[in-house]
Amino acid sequence: MNRRLGFRGRCQTDSGVIVRLRKNPRLRKRGTARVVTLLLNDNDLDLQGDIRSKLPSVRIRRYTTSRSIKDRRIDLQRINEGRYVRPRPFWERYEDLKNRNRMSFRNVAKAVKVSTLERIEIQARKWHKWKMKFKDLRQSLTVFHGTLRGIEGRYGMAIMTYFRFVKWLMFLNFYIMLITFAILVIPFAALSPSKFDDILGNKSLPAAANVSSEVYNMTLQAVNCTQQYIRHTDQVHGSVHTGATLFVDLIQGTGYMERSMLFYGAYNNRTYEEDGHQTVYNIGVAYLISVFSSFLLSFILIIKNSAKNMKASHGVEKSVAQFTNKVFGGWDYCIKESRAANHKKKVIGGALAADLAEQERSKRLGLRTWVDWLEVWGMRIVINTLVFILLCGSLALIGLTTSKMIDESNGTKSSAGYTLFYQFVPHLTITLINLVVPRVFQKLVFFEEYKHETQIKITLFRSILLRLASPVALMVMLYHKLLLEDDEETKICGNLRWTADDDPSSVRCWETYVGQQIYKLLLIDIVVGILVVLLWHTPRRYINTKYRDRFKLVRLVGPQEFDLAKSVVDIIYAQNLCWFGLLFCPLIPAITLLHNIIVFFVKKVDLFKNCRPESRPYKTSKSTSLFMKVLLLSFMLAVVPAGYIVGKIQPSQSCGPFRMYGDHSYRMYHSLVNSVYSWNKAPQAVFFFIGTGIFVVPLLILLLLLMYYYWVLGRGYATKEEFALEDLKMEKMDTKFLLKQINKEKEELLRKDSDC
Incomplete structure (x- = not known):
């Protein structure tokens, strides 16, 4: 080591350094960085008590050794x-x-x-x-593994993250679909009777069980309501079907679709033979268990994925070397195509230019007077007021069109085209609002003079708020029109809007009616997503390719950019519809799975053929964590209405697995409670013990302790990050110290050379 550095010997100098450089002119050409590296990596050079003892990091870490030298030697020997x-x-x-x-x-x-x-x-x-x-092995056998690798190699990690998120939602809906089929759909399809009317001849049911006359009368009433409901659907939609009527029923969820297993109204209790006795398979309990299990699985997977993404994004927000990270750590080494590499270079250059412009902007902000700040905040107040008006107007328009859809005929005959149009008005309104209003938000945010990252966050927040509020507004209006508008005494078979058999506006199974609206929303979302690619993105790409050199306007508009944030918000909106529809449309996870597959391949074709990546995309780690939080929020918005309906709303007597009940205070959850009362005493006592304070209070205390533990763990990770930053700073101090010492020795060497 001494020879490599040009050392001849060692003696104590005035500066306290125990090295003396050989008087070699070639050493003057040796770079100081090289000398520093050799000094730091030298294990044979004895610097203890001199240079090494004066290093700031050595002085700080001297008494912080985590393991003994013996243990380290043993580990090294084994390795x-x-x-x-x-x-x-x-x-x-x-x-x-x-x-x-x-x-x-x-x-x-x-x-x-x-x-x-x-x-x-x-x-x-x-x-x-x-x-x-x-x-x-699992990664090598993963579905779409090759496709994701291709997207990653062509466009980088940011866009690949979106497609991986869509794939994650595919598997989530696949698991929910398996739960629904295993608990509800397959037993209902395999067991008997095939018609609800046949339950009167079933010996295991109330007529033969010597139960109270009130229960038997309510059973007869449920059968009568069911027959009237079927007669109503036959009269309104016709018993003879043509190709046109079959298509209309398919897109509306009416007619033959309304009485299929797709919707809530088709389900009722089944029986099966066991040792010569008929046993009832309680479809009502199975229905609640399938919905609860689907929600529970969704919650667990969301929390698990959110925690994983929080680990990935931990420490990203703060940076001590903004430009250094972009220059030395900004390249995406997954890229393997020249076109994507050229675009990535432009993105990095644009990001550096934007950061420099942001620094200049920050300097200008420091020179603003209070009058300038009043103008900026005045503009922000005006724009936020305008955004609030747009949101309220959008929700009011959704409520107005929903009310018009329910009341469109008022008991009078209307043309088929007119009726079909009004049945889709609220759904088309929601889709149009979701297409237009977020674009307005993107334009307005530029006038608020926020920095780029803040602009993206504000636009995302407003778009997400609009997306999640749209189905909520639809559900609130349906609740108002179907369950609250009239007096409780006017209910017929559990439905407030029960009118004449030939009245198209008559709602005789409100649960199925709500499921139809969510089904139409999801169907329109699929169709609109395909049409936007075919009728907007593809022509835009064609015009940009052919007329870019001829027209300045075409160059100004440019090619379509792949809007990552909007795409993820759209897929979260579809998943939100799936959760909203679980209680009313048991097969909606299968439809959402089909929606995810279509979106995956349509977006892939759109990306490869029509779009380019965003010039300044949102950071991948930040976006993934944010989108999982939004997904959790949408999940909560869907769970709350479902819980309220199960616990507070009277079910219909004309349809569904809860149509038979003995009094008007019956609610859906009573089916589960009544089933528990039929158990043996021991499991019944365990079930009810779970709901007592003796069990709940210790459980809450345990959860609070776990929350505190993970909070402390998070604080520990934050402290560890701070220590890592301090280590970087100390390394910087060490380098400066060594450079100072070496420069001092070089100056002394040059001085001695001049003396000679």
């Missing part, structure tokens, strides 16, 4: 040898203690402890090894 050392079992340690006459309680306990911990460590390593192998 270098690359051999597996079998842990000594307890019986060998026990025999060794006996042979050495060191049998004592303390030594035996230590032998048990060490052998157990070593065995646990070995098993943990084996488990981790097999887990990593299984993970690699």
